[in-house]
Amino acid sequence: MAKAGGGTSTLRGVIDDAEDVAEGIGKKPWFRVFSTSTFRYIVFSAFLFVFGVIILGIVVYESTIGATFNSIDTELQAELDRLERVSEANGAPKLTGLGAVINEVEQTTSPVSSRYLVVLEDERIVEPIAGNLRGFPFGMIGAQGMFEFSFSAPRPAFGEENPDARRYVGRTRTLDYVRPDGAEVRAIVLIAKDIEALHQLRRIREGIVFRLFGVLLVLAVGLGAILGTALVRRLDGINRTVEAITGGDLTRRLAVETGGDEFDTLARNINAMLDKIEQLMTGMRQVSDNIAHDLRSPLTRIKARLDSLLEEPGLSEVGETEEAVLKTRDEVERLLRTFNELLSITRIEAGTNTLSGTVDLKAVAEEMLELYIPATDDAGFELVANLQETPMIEGSRELISQAIANLLDNAMKYGRHPEGSDIKPMIDLTVAPRPTGGALLSVMDNGPGVSEIDRERIVQRFVRLEQSRSTTGNGLGLSLVAAIARRHGGKLSIGVGLPHQDQGRSLNPSSAYGLGVRIAFPPMKVQKKAGLPGQIEAKPVDVDA
Amino acid sequence: MRVLVIEDDADAATFMVKGLRQAGHAVDHALDGAIGKSMATSGGYDAYVIDRMLPHKDGLSLLEERRSEGDETPALFLSALGEVDDRVAGLQAGGDDYLVKPYQMQELIARVEALGRRRGPTNIQTTFSVDDLEMDILARTVRRGGKKIDLQPREFRLLEYLLRHAGQVVTRTMLLENVWEYHFDPQTNVIDVHISRLRAKIDKGFEKPLLKTVRGAGYTLTAEG
Numbered sequence: 041m042a043k044a045g046g047g048t049s050t051l052r053g054v055i056d057d058a059e060d061v062a063e064g065i066g067k068k069p070w071f072r073v074f075s076t077s078t079f080r081y082i083v084f085s086a087f088l089f090v091f092g093v094i095i096l097g098i099v100v101y102e103s104t105i106g107a108t109f110n111s112i113d114t115e116l117q118a119e120l121d122r123l124e125r126v127s128e129a130n131g132a133p134k135l136t137g138l139g140a141v142i143n144e145v146e147q148t149t150s151p152v153s154s155r156y157l158v159v160l161e162d163e164r165i166v167e168p169i170a171g172n173l174r175g176f177p178f179g180m181i182g183a184q185g186m187f188e189f190s191f192s193a194p195r196p197a198f199g200e201e202n203p204d205a206r207r208y209v210g211r212t213r214t215l216d217y218v219r220p221d222g223a224e225v226r227a228i229v230l231i232a233k234d235i236e237a238l239h240q241l242r243r244i245r246e247g248i249v250f251r252l253f254g255v256l257l258v259l260a261v262g263l264g265a266i267l268g269t270a271l272v273r274r275l276d277g278i279n280r281t282v283e284a285i286t287g288g289d290l291t292r293r294l295a296v297e298t299g300g301d302e303f304d305t306l307a308r309n310i311n312a313m314l315d316k317i318e319q320l321m322t323g324m325r326q327v328s329d330n331i332a333h334d335l336r337s338p339l340t341r342i343k344a345r346l347d348s349l350l351e352e353p354g355l356s357e358v359g360e361t362e363e364a365v366l367k368t369r370d371e372v373e374r375l376l377r378t379f380n381e382l383l384s385i386t387r388i389e390a391g392t393n394t395l396s397g398t399v400d401l402k403a404v405a406e407e408m409l410e411l412y413i414p415a416t417d418d419a420g421f422e423l424v425a426n427l428q429e430t431p432m433i434e435g436s437r438e439l440i441s442q443a444i445a446n447l448l449d450n451a452m453k454y455g456r457h458p459e460g461s462d463i464k465p466m467i468d469l470t471v472a473p474r475p476t477g478g479a480l481l482s483v484m485d486n487g488p489g490v491s492e493i494d495r496e497r498i499v500q501r502f503v504r505l506e507q508s509r510s511t512t513g514n515g516l517g518l519s520l521v522a523a524i525a526r527r528h529g530g531k532l533s534i535g536v537g538l539p540h541q542d543q544g545r546s547l548n549p550s551s552a553y554g555l556g557v558r559i560a561f562p563p564m565k566v567q568k569k570a571g572l573p574g575q576i577e578a579k580p581v582d583v584d585a
Numbered sequence: 586m587r588v589l590v591i592e593d594d595a596d597a598a599t600f601m602v603k604g605l606r607q608a609g610h611a612v613d614h615a616l617d618g619a620i621g622k623s624m625a626t627s628g629g630y631d632a633y634v635i636d637r638m639l640p641h642k643d644g645l646s647l648l649e650e651r652r653s654e655g656d657e658t659p660a661l662f663l664s665a666l667g668e669v670d671d672r673v674a675g676l677q678a679g680g681d682d683y684l685v686k687p688y689q690m691q692e693l694i695a696r697v698e699a700l701g702r703r704r705g706p707t708n709i710q711t712t713f714s715v716d717d718l719e720m721d722i723l724a725r726t727v728r729r730g731g732k733k734i735d736l737q738p739r740e741f742r743l744l745e746y747l748l749r750h751a752g753q754v755v756t757r758t759m760l761l762e763n764v765w766e767y768h769f770d771p772q773t774n775v776i777d778v779h780i781s782r783l784r785a786k787i788d789k790g791f792e793k794p795l796l797k798t799v800r801g802a803g804y805t806l807t808a809e810g
Contacts, residue, residue, distance in 0.1 A: 336687045337594075337596075337686075337687060339687070340686070340687030340689075341597075341600060343689065344600045344604065344690050347689070347690055347691070347801065348603070348604070348690075351607065369801075410739060411765055411767075411771075411779075414778040415773055415774060415775045417778075418778050438767065438768055442767075445769065445771045449771060449772045449773045452773055453772075517772065
């Protein structure tokens, strides 16, 4: 008992992990929408659609605006070629050629070269010498091929339009000349075309693409969220039912709506499957129960015969006969006990009678402790109890004490280390209130423990682990506990128990714990008389209503 | 004791009758509820053993009727139904004990013998003694050979039950039901350990052991043998 305080710190975490088991589904449904497959499909297809729209935009652009730009480029090149020829015909590389070119561009009214600029580059000095462009597009220096430029509109005078705040596309050609004094001069000829209309068109196209993109994205997310929520809602219903069924309630069925959509078909199919499973399960159980039931009477008679045989005088004189009869009788007794347990599991699971009583878990645990302490002492176990006040729970004192008895029996049977170990066997019996209401019962040992894979299995009927084959038992003890837990609407979980060492952390934590069995009992349904003053305070309205 | 067994399963009845006779009781047997009722009405029995499921008249209503007619003979119900509610129904109908099938013969005999005493004057008796072991219920004292023995409350109840049934065989299940008020069968020897603790207190250091183990059945508190 002195170590009870040391044990509680390890218990805390153990109890907490049992708490959130029942939560699972139904948490943050809004957030979960984004991880549904529907949502992902819709967003994905929206992206595909946007991608298609972009491709379409590019194709349309290339075949309209792009083609126009190309023909402008061809025209500009042809014009520049013509100018170069004019320059050569007029004596280039003498400067006279340049004069002819300037003359030519000034007089041409062709719309292609509606704007022009001739720049003379004389060593480091660059100056425009002719042109009808108001500014100097710096992009023309070193430009390769066609380039676009626009003049940012200078602040116009009051009431005056600014004709040059437009967009152009231009091409340059560099012509080489030699001055009379022998110095080399380069002239850059720029001719440009007004593309303001085209540019506007291009801007509109971009706007359309971006707006389409945005609208599609919003639509996709919205649609995905709505459909996803609907899907999540329906799937949650299915999941909840299936979980309840996995939890042992085989009578539950999925809701089928009248609509007859694919979910209803699914629900109908699953229900049909469940009917089949239930049939098989009850069939199987009935067979085993019938066998147990029908074999009980002959077995009892066999046992009675053996008992009366043992009463016969003179039996002990026939050598080993008495021993053989005794052993046979013990075997029959064990068989009978197995059948009885099997049948009581079935009876508890069938839940024929109502659990109308209220149970003070702490009081029941105290009684069981009193019953078991001499036995555990004798077996060399230290039985540590940590019993706290809990709210009253609904159920049967008889069944709950039987569950505790089975758990303590199990701990004494399997919680012992093999010979030669210096670990003192310990059993911890804990009763604690749950933060969410209800009560928690746990029995933990510091024995060899059960590996994680086997923990689920040991609850099943007749399952006995390899290492416990040699001990007596029929593999029904925990099944009975599980049936009792289920009958009370509680949840049984099998996990780690007490650490093998008292202090410090072991290097091999997985094997350094015994087995722990926990039952979380649900809080009592309201309106019944409350067990704790806290409950009355929490539900003051219900008293009159 | 004269015992009336009302049981429709002939095989089971044969064993029961044989077992009870071997234990030294006079046994009559009725095969259905109606016959059983008339036999019980003729009177003269010290205890009834009644199966709950009987043809013609079920065990519960049979006993209810007898009780309403003023028959106070102690009765034990036998039944394949072993849930708490079934027990309660049996006891409400006027039953004094309830045994779930399949039972062990020794268990049945021990319970029937316990029934015979139940209605006796022991209920108002406040002092018990076996040999030199004495218990005073009111003073809550236990003495052996004049020497006071300290007992825990549960040990006191255990000894009280054994003393009330001194000379009879008391089974582990009877102890669990009457001293601890549980109706299930623990797998380990929890009762044996309590008995051996009690034995250490009342028998250790005295020449004559009083609390004896009856092999295959249970315990008995007696000065004989």
